[in-house]
Amino acid sequence: MKHLAILPLAALAFAGCKEEPDDPIIPNEEEFISTVKLELIEAQTNDTLWFQFTDLDGDGGNDPVISIDTLSTGSIYQANLYLLNETETPADSIHNEVEEEGLEHQVFFQFSSNDLSISYSDSDTDGNPIGLETEWETNNETQTILTLTLRHEPNKDAPGVADGDISQAGGETDVEVDFPIYIK
Amino acid sequence: MLFSLAGKGQDCKIELSGRVFDQDTQEGLPFASIYLQESRQGTVSDSLGYFRISGICPGDYHIVFSHIGCESLSLFLSLKKDTLIQAKLDHHQHVLQEITLESEREAFETQSQSKIGKSEIESKASQSLGQQLERLPGVEIIQNGEGVAKPMVHGLTGNRLLILNQGVPLVGQQWGQDHAPEIDPVTGNELRVIKGVGAVEYLGSTLGSVVSLEPGVIVQEPHLHGKARYEFQSNGRGHGLLLKLQKRPKKFGWRFTANLKRSGDNHSPDYFLNNTGQALGSFALHSVYVLKDWSFKANLSSFINEIGILRGAHISNLTDLESAFTQETPYFTEEDFSYVLDAPRQWVAHHTFSVSGKYIPQERHEINVKYALQLNSRKEFDVRRSGRTDIPALFLKQTSQFIEAKHAYYFSENLRLSSGIQHQYILNTNQPETGILPLIPDYVSNKMGIFSKIAYDHNDLAVSLGGRGDFEAQNIASISNSIPREIIRYQNQFFGFQAMAGGSKRFGESIELGLNFGLAQRNPAVNELYSQGLHQGVSGIEEGNPDLKPETGQKISFDLVYEKEHDWSVQVSPYHQIIDDYIYLNPTGETRLTIRGAFPVYAYEQTRARIMGFDLTSGFGLGETWHGNFSYSFLKGQDLSENQPLIYMPANRALLSLNKEVQSIFGFKHLEIEGRIKHVFKQNHLNPDQDFLPSPDAYTLCGISFSADRKMGKGDLKVNLEVSNLFNVKYRDYLNRLRYFSDEIGRNFRIGVQYSF
Numbered sequence: 038m039k040h041l042a043i044l045p046l047a048a049l050a051f052a053g054c055k056e057e058p059d060d061p062i063i064p065n066e067e068e069f070i071s072t073v074k075l076e077l078i079e080a081q082t083n084d085t086l087w088f089q090f091t092d093l094d095g096d097g098g099n100d101p102v103i104s105i106d107t108l109s110t111g112s113i114y115q116a117n118l119y120l121l122n123e124t125e126t127p128a129d130s131i132h133n134e135v136e137e138e139g140l141e142h143q144v145f146f147q148f149s150s151n152d153l154s155i156s157y158s159d160s161d162t163d164g165n166p167i168g169l170e171t172e173w174e175t176n177n178e179t180q181t182i183l184t185l186t187l188r189h190e191p192n193k194d195a196p197g198v199a200d201g202d203i204s205q206a207g208g209e210t211d212v213e214v215d216f217p218i219y220i221k
Numbered sequence: 222m223l224f225s226l227a228g229k230g231q232d233c234k235i236e237l238s239g240r241v242f243d244q245d246t247q248e249g250l251p252f253a254s255i256y257l258q259e260s261r262q263g264t265v266s267d268s269l270g271y272f273r274i275s276g277i278c279p280g281d282y283h284i285v286f287s288h289i290g291c292e293s294l295s296l297f298l299s300l301k302k303d304t305l306i307q308a309k310l311d312h313h314q315h316v317l318q319e320i321t322l323e324s325e326r327e328a329f330e331t332q333s334q335s336k337i338g339k340s341e342i343e344s345k346a347s348q349s350l351g352q353q354l355e356r357l358p359g360v361e362i363i364q365n366g367e368g369v370a371k372p373m374v375h376g377l378t379g380n381r382l383l384i385l386n387q388g389v390p391l392v393g394q395q396w397g398q399d400h401a402p403e404i405d406p407v408t409g410n411e412l413r414v415i416k417g418v419g420a421v422e423y424l425g426s427t428l429g430s431v432v433s434l435e436p437g438v439i440v441q442e443p444h445l446h447g448k449a450r451y452e453f454q455s456n457g458r459g460h461g462l463l464l465k466l467q468k469r470p471k472k473f474g475w476r477f478t479a480n481l482k483r484s485g486d487n488h489s490p491d492y493f494l495n496n497t498g499q500a501l502g503s504f505a506l507h508s509v510y511v512l513k514d515w516s517f518k519a520n521l522s523s524f525i526n527e528i529g530i531l532r533g534a535h536i537s538n539l540t541d542l543e544s545a546f547t548q549e550t551p552y553f554t555e556e557d558f559s560y561v562l563d564a565p566r567q568w569v570a571h572h573t574f575s576v577s578g579k580y581i582p583q584e585r586h587e588i589n590v591k592y593a594l595q596l597n598s599r600k601e602f603d604v605r606r607s608g609r610t611d612i613p614a615l616f617l618k619q620t621s622q623f624i625e626a627k628h629a630y631y632f633s634e635n636l637r638l639s640s641g642i643q644h645q646y647i648l649n650t651n652q653p654e655t656g657i658l659p660l661i662p663d664y665v666s667n668k669m670g671i672f673s674k675i676a677y678d679h680n681d682l683a684v685s686l687g688g689r690g691d692f693e694a695q696n697i698a699s700i701s702n703s704i705p706r707e708i709i710r711y712q713n714q715f716f717g718f719q720a721m722a723g724g725s726k727r728f729g730e731s732i733e734l735g736l737n738f739g740l741a742q743r744n745p746a747v748n749e750l751y752s753q754g755l756h757q758g759v760s761g762i763e764e765g766n767p768d769l770k771p772e773t774g775q776k777i778s779f780d781l782v783y784e785k786e787h788d789w790s791v792q793v794s795p796y797h798q799i800i801d802d803y804i805y806l807n808p809t810g811e812t813r814l815t816i817r818g819a820f821p822v823y824a825y826e827q828t829r830a831r832i833m834g835f836d837l838t839s840g841f842g843l844g845e846t847w848h849g850n851f852s853y854s855f856l857k858g859q860d861l862s863e864n865q866p867l868i869y870m871p872a873n874r875a876l877l878s879l880n881k882e883v884q885s886i887f888g889f890k891h892l893e894i895e896g897r898i899k900h901v902f903k904q905n906h907l908n909p910d911q912d913f914l915p916s917p918d919a920y921t922l923c924g925i926s927f928s929a930d931r932k933m934g935k936g937d938l939k940v941n942l943e944v945s946n947l948f949n950v951k952y953r954d955y956l957n958r959l960r961y962f963s964d965e966i967g968r969n970f971r972i973g974v975q976y977s978f
Binding site: 070 | 708
């Protein structure tokens with residue numbers, strides 16, 4: 038019966054077990070994008086308009102908060118896109134990562150209106166657009182929905198992609214937000 | 222089953238005699254060959270299975286029993302006197318079974334079982350557990366590509382399917398469609414599926430079926446034996462290497478298994494499936510030691526597996542998913558073959574250490590104790606920004622321990638009472654370097670259970686009755702998904718019970734009936750209670766439900782076997798299962814708006830479910846050397862509360878195989894050629910609003926295989942060749958998530974060469 042010694046030995050192994058898990062270490066979500074900010078600077082007046090989409094608690098939880106501005110007819114705007122992680126203090130500037138990896142990223146702007154046109158003003162090292170800097174031109178009064186999409190690893194050589202056509206781009210979506218656009 | 226009785230004898234006048242039985246029918250097995258390797262003496266059993274070899278000199282002999290269609294076994298015996306041997310060959314399953322002190326007794330089973338033997342497992346050494354089991358009726362696989370295949374039995378998988386590895390419940394990350402069991406089937410000698418109503422003696426046995434990978438017996442044999450096998454597979458250009466060594470001089474025996482595999486991109490009929498390679502290394506050491514009334518076993522196994530997931534299936538939000546549907550070839554498809562494993566990929570390591578002791582203090586008692594430690598580690602890599610692709614997006618570590626004590630008391634040879642007590646401890650922790658909020662929280666689970674089962678088995682009748690009770694305490698520490706992040710703790714306690722009753726009876730020579738009833742509860746698992754966030758495996762936001770109750774299932778199964786000698790047999794096994802509070806991941810149809818766009822929301826919900834169906838198998842002989850097998854599985858799952866189909870239920874399927882065996886030709890023996898046709902019907906039992914896409918069309922696949930072996934030096938050379946998806950059919954399967962993105966793999970040639978000594 039001495040071989041029953043296996044039992045207390047095994048019991049000993051269990052003695053080292055935890056009753057409950059330790060406090061988990063809260064991960065540093067450095068990749069997380071909480072905020073999309075579009076800054077539109079009117080070419081002549083230098084008036085600045087802001088479009089913002091904020092979702093601090095990420096997937097799930099509370100709904101995101103969206104704020105918008107109104108564009109003027111017959112104007113030209115220089116637009117800058119900022120991607121931030123505002124859960125950190127100071128906020129992380131994710132758009133810098135996107136710019137550094139310009140070859141692997143592209144921002145697309147989709148809308149259905151002839152009274153707005155958006156063209157790329159920046160480019161990656163291959164001469165293809167990134168889309169962090171754009172030029173917006175307005176015509177007549179209108180309203181539309183603008184879908185702003187950041188794609189990771191799109192195929193920038195696919196037809197139309199360099200001109201801002203997302204349909205053949207592929208890749209994963211890192212950002213996709215909708216803004217209502219009013220031109221008055 | 223082997224035992225010997227010794228008699229009198231003199232120099233070179235020893236007589237070896239006995240009888241070879243068919244394990245299933247208990248009848249003598251005619252034309253089995255019995256061969257003494259050292260003296261080159263041999264004979265063939267007569268029409269009743271009897272044999273006799275006389276004029277044997279005293280000495281040590283390797284005695285080989287073989288029969289066409291069975292695996293030959295080499296038994297080592299020291300012959301000093303006239304000896305009588307009874308051998309039971311498992312003729313139908315192509316497996317030879319022996320029983321010695323350390324093996325489990327097999328009788329007293331009333332439920333229908335199917336199994337895959339050693340040679341069949343080894344001939345497909347590079348395949349996963351799911352792919353190995355898929356050949357059995359009633360067993361399907363639920364997949365996330367070729368490399369991630371989870372077995373599903375009678376419509377139940379994951380947390381509901383108990384997998385035993387050498388008698389120890391496998392504890393890993395069984396949740397999620399994208400987590401395959403962390404186990405290499407080739408480290409065992411037999412795969413068994415109990416498709417019944419649940420086996421009360423196992424902790425974690427819940428609502429039905431049990432898959433068991435069994436070590437088999439290390440046969441007593443003073444010399445080193447082993448085998449080496451190389452395999453090449455054309456699709457994915459995979460190479461596989463299997464090495465097995467074993468030795469058992471007397472009281473101590475061991476077996477070492479090493480299995481390595483490396484493959485690259487698979488190919489569908491039209492294009493490469495980029496990033497679908499695999500790298501696998503698995504090692505196992507089994508040992509046994511017999512000391513008086515005790516036998517001890519110690520097992521050590523390591524399983525390390527790295528799997529690439531189709532690049533084009535790594536999508537983000539609903540827009541990406543819908544755009545992937547419109548693609549003829551998946552995004553990121555390249556023209557060239559590659560062995561590279563990039564993100565998205567999984568890296569999984571699972572180590573198991575177990576010791577067990579069996580003690581037979583006196584004839585009527587049998588005591589078993591077992592301890593097991595399992596260490597599991599899982600990393601999943603996604604495509605990420607700024608070099609973070611090399612940082613896992615999910616990283617879980619798990620430690621689990623298992624202890625069990627069992628006692629069996631034999632009132633008589635035919636009546637057995639077995640009871641036992643078990644305890645399982647699990648610690649599951651997320652590693653914080655992911656930089657992503659974990660999908661499932663950290664937890665500790667302690668589960669204790671007791672069972673008792675009484676079984677009677679005499680002549681034509683087997684009856685069993687059993688019950689078990691379980692207690693589980695879960696301690697959870699999760700991170701809130703609100704800002705600021707906080708730690709939230711939960712504690713749960715669950716009591717559960719299980720009961721089963723069954724019987725089987727043989728009527729005359731050819732009919733056997735079995736009836737089993739089981740009632741069982743399953744606690745909600747931690748992932749079902751507390752998942753939160755984006756789950757890449759389902760491309761959606763997964764929401765746990767802390768209010769889930771245990772589910773209660775009742776299953777009734779019926780088996781009818783008709784057997785007309787070796788000419789024709791048929792088995793029909795209908796079953797009916799009702800699960801109250803059935804927990805499932807419901808695609809709610811809602812979408813959640815995030816900064817990355819809209820994602821579909823999947824929520825854990827409960828309903829009353831019914832799964833019913835039947836498995837039909839038939840074997841038939843055509844002339845002397847042709848043999849055929851037909852099987853058909855029918856299953857229907859219904860959500861009774863919502864009165865709609867259950868999702869992710871397997872489509873009905875039929876399988877026909879024909880094989881021809883030739884005793885010997887050109888120095889080769891056991892030539893076997895087999896043709897197979899598999900037809901999988903379309904899953905029509907599904908409403909259009911229950912999935913993004915309609916279920917894929919029905920498909921038919923054909924395959925052929927050929928195997929032969931011959932003596933070479935002191936050992937045996939075995940060659941096999943297999944072609945699957947012979948006609949390079951383009952198809953998609955309802956239970957593979959990659960059906961949204963790509964076709965299944967096309968034609969594949971597999972060539973294996975094995976030398977055993």
